[in-house]
Amino acid sequence: MLIGYDGRFITNKPTGNGIYATRLIHAVSHMDCSNQYRIYICGSAPAASNGFGESAQIRRMNPLHRSAWLRVPILFPLELRRFPVDIFHAHYTIPPWTKAKVVLTLHDFFWIVYPDHFVSIKRIPVTYTIRRSVARADRILVGTSYIKQQTMEYFGVPEDRFAVIPYGLDQRFFGRADQEQLRNVRHKYGIDSPYILAVGDIHPRKNLERLLKAFAILPEREEVRLVLVGKPLWKTKELYEVIEKAGLKESVITTGYVPDADLLLLYQGAEVFCYPSLYEGFGFPIIEAMASGVPVATSNTTSCPEVGGDAAVYFSPTSVQDIADKLSLVLTDSQLRSKCIDTGVEWARNFTWEKTAGKTIDVYHSL
Numbered sequence: 001m002l003i004g005y006d007g008r009f010i011t012n013k014p015t016g017n018g019i020y021a022t023r024l025i026h027a028v029s030h031m032d033c034s035n036q037y038r039i040y041i042c043g044s045a046p047a048a049s050n051g052f053g054e055s056a057q058i059r060r061m062n063p064l065h066r067s068a069w070l071r072v073p074i075l076f077p078l079e080l081r082r083f084p085v086d087i088f089h090a091h092y093t094i095p096p097w098t099k100a101k102v103v104l105t106l107h108d109f110f111w112i113v114y115p116d117h118f119v120s121i122k123r124i125p126v127t128y129t130i131r132r133s134v135a136r137a138d139r140i141l142v143g144t145s146y147i148k149q150q151t152m153e154y155f156g157v158p159e160d161r162f163a164v165i166p167y168g169l170d171q172r173f174f175g176r177a178d179q180e181q182l183r184n185v186r187h188k189y190g191i192d193s194p195y196i197l198a199v200g201d202i203h204p205r206k207n208l209e210r211l212l213k214a215f216a217i218l219p220e221r222e223e224v225r226l227v228l229v230g231k232p233l234w235k236t237k238e239l240y241e242v243i244e245k246a247g248l249k250e251s252v253i254t255t256g257y258v259p260d261a262d263l264l265l266l267y268q269g270a271e272v273f274c275y276p277s278l279y280e281g282f283g284f285p286i287i288e289a290m291a292s293g294v295p296v297a298t299s300n301t302t303s304c305p306e307v308g309g310d311a312a313v314y315f316s317p318t319s320v321q322d323i324a325d326k327l328s329l330v331l332t333d334s335q336l337r338s339k340c341i342d343t344g345v346e347w348a349r350n351f352t353w354e355k356t357a358g359k360t361i362d363v364y365h366s367l
Contacts, residue, residue: 001086001364002036002087003085003086005037005088006088007040008042008066008071008091009021009091010039010046010048011048012048013231014048015200017091017107019167020107020143022048022049023353025037026048026053027354028055028360028361029054029056031053031354031361032361033054033055035055037056037057038057039052039059042060042063042065043066061075062075068093080095084100086100087102089102089103089105090102090103090137091104092104092107094137098136102136103138103141103360103363104137104140105140106130107143107282108282109147109150110281134151138367139163140162141163141360141363142163142281143167144281144307146281146303147282148164166307168353168357169351173267173291173348174349176293177268182268182269184265185269188262189227191269192225194223194271195269195271196225196227196327197270197289198228198275199267199289200275201230202230205277206230206277207278207299208239209238209239210276210318211274212243212252213242213320214321214323214324215251215252217324218327218328220328220332224271224331226252226253227270229255229256229257229266231256267289267294271331272296272330273295274327275289275298275299276298276317276323279301279302280307281302283303287308290311290345290348291348293341293345294341295341295344296312296340297313297314297315297323297327298314299314300314300316301317310343311340311347312344313330313340314326
């Protein structure tokens with residue numbers, strides 16, 4: 001078969017959707033020699049695509065392809081009409097008039113659950129196109145049962161059209177650095193004390209304002225720093241206002257986006273990893289931190305308990321006091337820390353891109 005893949009999320013600085021797209025194609029293109037994969041990428045191919053297997057062909061699209069208003073209703077339909085594929089694997093939106101069988105990956109619906117956290121002008125057209133795409137898809141792939149249930153609830157999709165396929169984990173996170181490497185990365189980002197780490201793009205859904213307020217009342221605040229790793233996206237003004245008003249400028253370090261090599265080291269050097277997100281479709285950082293040998297404290301809502309299993313400590317993401325209490329517990333209870341670390345490493349071994357790719361290939365063949 002010739003399988004077309006919407007690779008718009010494959011970039012040189014992937015997060016979330018981009019990690020899924022990049023790692024999945026890397027795995028399937030090495031594992032599957034019986035099919036060919038045509039990866040649609042706008043502009044020059046990112047460095048990450050150099051590692052794709054021989055069955056993957058990069059199709060460079062016109063720069064106009066970056067516009068969803070042109071890509072979905074016009075450019076993709078013309079492309080697929082001129083150069084047909086047997087299966088088209090889409091993310092969120094399926095081009096109209098596509099004759100191929102369609103696999104649709106859905107990651108989350110945060111703009112429906114938290115409309116205030118999304119650019120309002122896009123909410124209606126995005127919901128409409130996804131509703132149409134869900135109705136058209138032959139199979140729908142989701143990373144967690146939580147997103148499956150949400151899709152069924154919001155769009156009335158029958159259960160037999162789903163495949164719940166957990167995402168994988170880059171095996172590099174299981175590696176261990178030496179002390180000199182850890183000292184160097186702390187020095188690079190100005191971290192002069194033990195630290196709590198939070199990772200993820202910075203916007204309201206990540207709930208960092210409550211994390212900051214929890215950190216401000218943490219009994220161990222004078223002994224630790226809070227390091228926020230992630231690219232600022234939108235509505236970040238309030239976050240920096242909390243840092244200023246709470247007198248946290250000397251205790252909170254914001255790094256922006258960091259290279260993968262540095263991220264690995266920052267995970268390993270942390271005392272605890274905190275993921276207070278209000279809403280997640282999967283939550284890569286949870287298992288990345290576990291594989292890195294760091295105890296994890298995360299939200300007890302949405303998909304976080306499904307991804308974290310019995311290896312994490314959970315709190316209510318809307319309770320500043322509960323976040324502070326659980327962070328303090330993980331920081332001070334040595335037995336709990338050891339249990340979280342040991343259990344977390346073993347739990348994280350369940351998530352591999354080979355498993356994700358194998359189950360995805362099975363879906364292609366089922367069509």
